[in-house]
Amino acid sequence: MPKVTAEHRVARREQIVTAALTCVSEHGFHKTTMADVIRESGLSAGAVYGYFRSKDEIIAAIADQALGTVDDLFAEILSTEEPLTPAEAMRRVLVHVVAIAERPGGDITRIGLQAWAEAVHNPAIGAIAREKYKMLRGHYLRVVRRAQADGTVAADVDPEHVAQALFGLLPGFILQRLLLGDVTPESYSAGIDALFGSSTPQTT
Amino acid sequence: MPKVTAEHRVARREQIVTAALTCVSEHGFHKTTMADVIRESGLSAGAVYGYFRSKDEIIAAIADQALGTVDDLFAEILSTEEPLTPAEAMRRVLVHVVAIAERPGGDITRIGLQAWAEAVHNPAIGAIAREKYKMLRGHYLRVVRRAQADGTVAADVDPEHVAQALFGLLPGFILQRLLLGDVTPESYSAGIDALFGSSTPQTT
Amino acid sequence: MPKVTAEHRVARREQIVTAALTCVSEHGFHKTTMADVIRESGLSAGAVYGYFRSKDEIIAAIADQALGTVDDLFAEILSTEEPLTPAEAMRRVLVHVVAIAERPGGDITRIGLQAWAEAVHNPAIGAIAREKYKMLRGHYLRVVRRAQADGTVAADVDPEHVAQALFGLLPGFILQRLLLGDVTPESYSAGIDALFGSSTPQTT
Amino acid sequence: MPKVTAEHRVARREQIVTAALTCVSEHGFHKTTMADVIRESGLSAGAVYGYFRSKDEIIAAIADQALGTVDDLFAEILSTEEPLTPAEAMRRVLVHVVAIAERPGGDITRIGLQAWAEAVHNPAIGAIAREKYKMLRGHYLRVVRRAQADGTVAADVDPEHVAQALFGLLPGFILQRLLLGDVTPESYSAGIDALFGSSTPQTT
DNA sequence: AATGAATGAGACTTCATTCAT
DNA sequence: TATGAATGAAGTCTCATTCAT
Numbered sequence: 001m002p003k004v005t006a007e008h009r010v011a012r013r014e015q016i017v018t019a020a021l022t023c024v025s026e027h028g029f030h031k032t033t034m035a036d037v038i039r040e041s042g043l044s045a046g047a048v049y050g051y052f053r054s055k056d057e058i059i060a061a062i063a064d065q066a067l068g069t070v071d072d073l074f075a076e077i078l079s080t081e082e083p084l085t086p087a088e089a090m091r092r093v094l095v096h097v098v099a100i101a102e103r104p105g106g107d108i109t110r111i112g113l114q115a116w117a118e119a120v121h122n123p124a125i126g127a128i129a130r131e132k133y134k135m136l137r138g139h140y141l142r143v144v145r146r147a148q149a150d151g152t153v154a155a156d157v158d159p160e161h162v163a164q165a166l167f168g169l170l171p172g173f174i175l176q177r178l179l180l181g182d183v184t185p186e187s188y189s190a191g192i193d194a195l196f197g198s199s200t201p202q203t204t
Numbered sequence: 205m206p207k208v209t210a211e212h213r214v215a216r217r218e219q220i221v222t223a224a225l226t227c228v229s230e231h232g233f234h235k236t237t238m239a240d241v242i243r244e245s246g247l248s249a250g251a252v253y254g255y256f257r258s259k260d261e262i263i264a265a266i267a268d269q270a271l272g273t274v275d276d277l278f279a280e281i282l283s284t285e286e287p288l289t290p291a292e293a294m295r296r297v298l299v300h301v302v303a304i305a306e307r308p309g310g311d312i313t314r315i316g317l318q319a320w321a322e323a324v325h326n327p328a329i330g331a332i333a334r335e336k337y338k339m340l341r342g343h344y345l346r347v348v349r350r351a352q353a354d355g356t357v358a359a360d361v362d363p364e365h366v367a368q369a370l371f372g373l374l375p376g377f378i379l380q381r382l383l384l385g386d387v388t389p390e391s392y393s394a395g396i397d398a399l400f401g402s403s404t405p406q407t408t
Numbered sequence: 409m410p411k412v413t414a415e416h417r418v419a420r421r422e423q424i425v426t427a428a429l430t431c432v433s434e435h436g437f438h439k440t441t442m443a444d445v446i447r448e449s450g451l452s453a454g455a456v457y458g459y460f461r462s463k464d465e466i467i468a469a470i471a472d473q474a475l476g477t478v479d480d481l482f483a484e485i486l487s488t489e490e491p492l493t494p495a496e497a498m499r500r501v502l503v504h505v506v507a508i509a510e511r512p513g514g515d516i517t518r519i520g521l522q523a524w525a526e527a528v529h530n531p532a533i534g535a536i537a538r539e540k541y542k543m544l545r546g547h548y549l550r551v552v553r554r555a556q557a558d559g560t561v562a563a564d565v566d567p568e569h570v571a572q573a574l575f576g577l578l579p580g581f582i583l584q585r586l587l588l589g590d591v592t593p594e595s596y597s598a599g600i601d602a603l604f605g606s607s608t609p610q611t612t
Numbered sequence: 613m614p615k616v617t618a619e620h621r622v623a624r625r626e627q628i629v630t631a632a633l634t635c636v637s638e639h640g641f642h643k644t645t646m647a648d649v650i651r652e653s654g655l656s657a658g659a660v661y662g663y664f665r666s667k668d669e670i671i672a673a674i675a676d677q678a679l680g681t682v683d684d685l686f687a688e689i690l691s692t693e694e695p696l697t698p699a700e701a702m703r704r705v706l707v708h709v710v711a712i713a714e715r716p717g718g719d720i721t722r723i724g725l726q727a728w729a730e731a732v733h734n735p736a737i738g739a740i741a742r743e744k745y746k747m748l749r750g751h752y753l754r755v756v757r758r759a760q761a762d763g764t765v766a767a768d769v770d771p772e773h774v775a776q777a778l779f780g781l782l783p784g785f786i787l788q789r790l791l792l793g794d795v796t797p798e799s800y801s802a803g804i805d806a807l808f809g810s811s812t813p814q815t816t
Numbered sequence: 817a818a819t820g821a822a823t824g825a826g827a828c829t830t831c832a833t834t835c836a837t
Numbered sequence: 838t839a840t841g842a843a844t845g846a847a848g849t850c851t852c853a854t855t856c857a858t
Contacts, residue, residue: 028325030234034853044819045854055853086399110324117321120314120382121232129383137380147402157398164387165395168376175375176341176368178324179333183368191369194361195290196402198351212842238828248844253829416821436733438642442849452823457850494807518732525729528722528790529640537791545788555810565806572788572795573803579787580780584749586732587741591776599777602769603698606759606808646832656840657833667832 013051016041017061018105025106029059029114060124066111067132073100074139085152086166087189087196089143094173094185101177109174116171140167217255220245221265222309229310233263233318264328270315271336277304278343289356290370291393291400293347298377298389305381313378320375344371421459424449425469426513433514437467437522468532474519475540481508482547493560494574495597495604497551502581502593509585517582524579548575625663628653629673630717637718641671641726672736678723679744685712686751697764698778699801699808701755706785706797713789721786728783752779 019041023032034055038045052058077092078084084092101109119129141163147153153162169192176183223245227236238259242249256262281296282288288296305313323333345367351357357366373396380387427449431440442463446453460466485500486492492500509517527537549571555561561570577600584591631653635644646667650657664670689704690696696704713721731741753775759765765774781804788795 026325028321031325033851038820045821046819046856047817049854050817086402113321113324116379116383117232117317120317121230121235126383133380133383137384153402154398157394158391160386161391161395162398163395164380164392165373165376165399168380168387168392168395169369169372171375171379172369172372175320176337176372179320179330179337180341183372187362187365188368188372190361191365191367191372194358194366195369196399198290198357198400209841216842237826239826249829250831250845251843254842259828413820420821434733436729439733441847443847453850454824454852455822458821461850463849494810521729521732524787524791525640525725528725529638529643534791541788541791545792561810562806565802566799569799569803570806571803572800573781573784573807576784576788576795576800576803577777577780579783580777583728583783584745584776584780587728587738587745588749590772591780595770595773596776596780598769599773599775599780602766602774603777603808604810606698606765645830650841657842658835658840659838661833662838 009051012043012047013061016043016048016051016058017065020058020062021065021108021111022106024059024062024114025108025110029118056122056124059118059122060128062111063115063118063125063128064132066108066115067129067136069100069108070097070112071132071135071139073097074136078139078143083146083150083152084143086140086143086147086162087192089140090166090169090192091185091189093170094188097170097174098177098185107178109178112174113178137163137167213255216247216251217265220247220252220255220262221269224262224266225269225312225315226310228263228266228318229312229314233322260326260328263322263326264332266315267319267322267329267332268336270312270319271333271340273304273312274301274316275336275339275343277301278340282343282347287350287354287356288347290344290347290351290366291396293344294370294373294396295389295393297374298392301374301378302381302389311382313382316378317382341367341371417459420451420455421469424451424456424459424466425473428466428470429473429516429519430514432467432470432522433516433518437526464530464532467526467530468536470519471523471526471533471536472540474516474523475537475544477508477516478505478520479540479543479547481505482544486547486551491554491558491560492551494548494551494555494570495600497548498574498577498600499593499597501578502596505578505582506585506593515586517586520582521586545571545575621663624655624659625673628655628660628663628670629677632670632674633677633720633723634718636671636674636726637720637722641730668734668736671730671734672740674723675727675730675737675740676744678720678727679741679748681712681720682709682724683744683747683751685709686748690751690755695758695762695764696755698752698755698759698774699804701752702778702781702804703797703801705782706800709782709786710789710797719790721790724786725790749775749779 016037020032020037023036023040026032027036034045034048037058038048041048048058052061073096074093077096078089097109101107115125115129119126141159144153144159144162144166148155148157148159148162169188173183173188176188220241224236224241227240227244230236231240238249238252241259241262242252245252252262256265277300278297281300282293301313305311319329319333323330345363348357348363348366348370352359352361352363352366373392377387377392380392424445428440428445431444431448434440435444442453442456445466446456449456456466460469481504482501485504486497505517509515523533523537526533528534549567552561552567552570552574556563556565556567556570577596581591581596584596628649632644632649635648635652638644639648646657646660649670650660653660660670664673685708686705689708690701709721713719727737727741731738753771756765756771756774756778760767760769760771760774781800785795785800788800
């Protein structure tokens with residue numbers, strides 16, 4: 001019965017992570033207690049500890065899942081064959097990020113905020129965040145390269161640097177949306193469009 | 205002797221906030237214990253609680269001071285008389301933010317990350333963050349308005365939206381710098397310059 | 409297994425209350441620390457807090473139990489069918505109160521003293537004390553009514569007032585016993601008998 | 613300057629005791645902090661500690677003063693030349709106790725309750741309470757002796773025992789007044805009168 | 817594997833008291 | 838003597854984790 005058990009384990013872990021995600025999205029990593037997760041998951045303390053060695057391990061799993069979800073999203077949006085301008089790529093990402101954030105079961109962008117704060121002090125989360133963020137930015141890198149290929153973006157600039165800046169627009173959107181609540185994909189995209197058309201002295 | 209006392213109070217509060225800032229920058233809000241702050245401040249438990257009613261009040265003071273420092277910085281850089289292109293404004297901010305972050309006594313941008321995560325769950329921090337972030341973005345708004353006045357940025361776009369996007373570049377820089385460590389004001393600015401010159405379909 | 413669990417909870421609560429009663433009887437509400445109760449109960453801090461939310465809740469439980477014990481005693485003594493003169497009722501109560509007070513595990517009358525002092529400032533204890541004392545006095549009220557019926561006590565006096573005075577003899581007994589140590593049920597009863605036979609100008 | 617200083621000391625001590633009395637009457641011995649007393653007295657911490665070595669010493673002074681006030685009252689009421697029946701003596705005491713209790717600056721009977729509870733555990737308060745209560749009861753003893761002399765009370769009963777019972781009516785009055793709030797000197801006296809005229813089998 | 821009562825280290829906070837000025 | 842900031846021991850309570858059943 002190894003296979004059944006393996007599937008069972010995966011299902012149980014998912015059940016726990018989902019419960020934890022809900023709790024953490026609402027109260028943050030540190031005000032979420034194991035008792036909260038245990039209650040929300042509908043399991044017993046012993047059961048939860050049968051699938052995760054510690055609270056830190058659950059936190060790592062949440063961060064991994066949350067950032068993984070965003071990675072899947074990016075892969076779907078940005079790996080399309082059609083050429084995307086950087087601005088259009090950003091716009092699509094924003095629309096989908098908001099859509100995912102508004103799904104019931106916990107705002108994934110709030111988990112992101114928690115992960116950022118935790119990553120700086122907690123090596124395990126730091127490693128996960130580093131890995132995932134490199135992947136996320138990698139998707140933008142491909143967009144940038146394509147844009148440089150078709151002349152939308154100056155070709156003599158390190159594409160890594162352009163990807164840094166382009167990807168760098170996302171945390172600011174998430175933050176302003178959660179904190180100030182006055183940004184929308186449309187407003188932010190309009191601002192981006194205006195900026196991207198501004199006649200900036202370019203590196204030649 | 206009221207004057208001495210008032211000054212004394214302010215000095216002691218600063219002493220405590222400075223100590224707390226160091227601790228929090230290193231370990232985060234929640235892994236920083238009052239014992240840490242007390243030890244670092246060189247005072248006794250009772251003394252600290254004579255100046256702050258609770259740990260939460262100290263956290264609020266840290267957030268306020270950290271974001272206030274950034275506000276001062278923005279005021280100095282962005283309120284200049286000379287016209288600044290958005291890209292140039294951003295570049296100057298990045299340079300100074302890094303300079304401040306590297307000052308001994310705790311990286312202020314790490315406090316920022318903590319504050320973002322806390323603001324979502326802690327109403328007191330949320331209020332402070334909202335207030336300060338509106339001010340910060342307001343500085344960019346003035347830059348944008350000036351840029352629209354001299355034609356650097358399209359005039360038919362809501363300047364608030366442009367400010368959202370421009371200001372929105374900062375969190376992404378801070379995050380990538382702390383998490384990935386591979387962005388510098390120079391690299392990020394190069395990327396911004398490339399993007400801002402890209403021919404994006406503009407709202408007409 | 410709900411039945412076992414429910415019984416278990418009750419048993420544990422009793423275990424804690426019993427331990428607390430011992431401590432409080434010896435040191436009073438305020439000099440009894442949770443550490444004392446925890447040690448005396450033989451449980452851990454966490455276990456105790458699993459059954460009572462706070463020290464105040466334990467104090468309330470003690471007061472409730474102590475005054476409840478006295479109520480049971482009164483019910484047994486005073487609700488007899490045989491007609492009791494007020495003096496005889498008092499005598500029996502005194503004898504049994506002393507008997508209970510001298511049982512090992514803590515003098516219940518000392519808990520009473522604590523409860524009196526606490527009831528005035530602590531609303532929770534105040535509510536308990538009020539409720540229980542009304543019940544206790546109610547038992548005397550029945551004695552008085554019967555005495556008025558058979559002519560032992562003047563019938564034209566408000567029985568509530570007579571119950572106030574009769575019941576009012578008890579705190580003075582308890583207090584003198586604990587404080588001065590020179591009263592016994594016998595001495596006090598002898599005094600009562602002498603007073604009750606004194607020719608007082610009666611309401612006619 | 614010894615005399616001025618001595619008077620000064622006494623005045624200051626009274627000032628502190630008065631402040632403490634107000635606090636304790638409202639919040640009890642243990643919830644009254646030295647900070648409360650210091651604030652209420654209008655002095656500084658150092659000053660208060662210049663007149664009292666410790667909080668316990670202040671508590672002792674309060675208890676002493678409160679019970680002393682009652683003693684003065686008893687002396688005035690009960691040491692009159694005119695013969696008083698026990699019931700009449702009690703009635704006069706109740707009236708005056710309530711009058712004193714209702715004076716502004718703290719209900720002295722609430723201090724009494726605190727003192728009873730404290731006396732059992734705190735040797736210093738115990739000693740004061742014992743001394744004062746013996747004096748208080750002594751006043752009743754004189755009333756009883758006079759009543760026995762003129763035949764109002766049976767002469768063959770130990771007057772100490774009668775004094776125990778008679779004095780024993782007072783705590784019950786105070787307690788019911790503070791706790792239940794439904795007793796008055798009139799209601800209680802009416803009850804006493806009814807009881808004292810009841811035909812109790814007397815020791816012959 | 818599951819349960820959930822129990823554990824106990826450690827967090828935050830208070831407050832009686834002291835002492836440099 | 839007076840001040841009041843400072844002290845630090847001690848108190849209440851939480852919560853991640855374990856283990857007997």
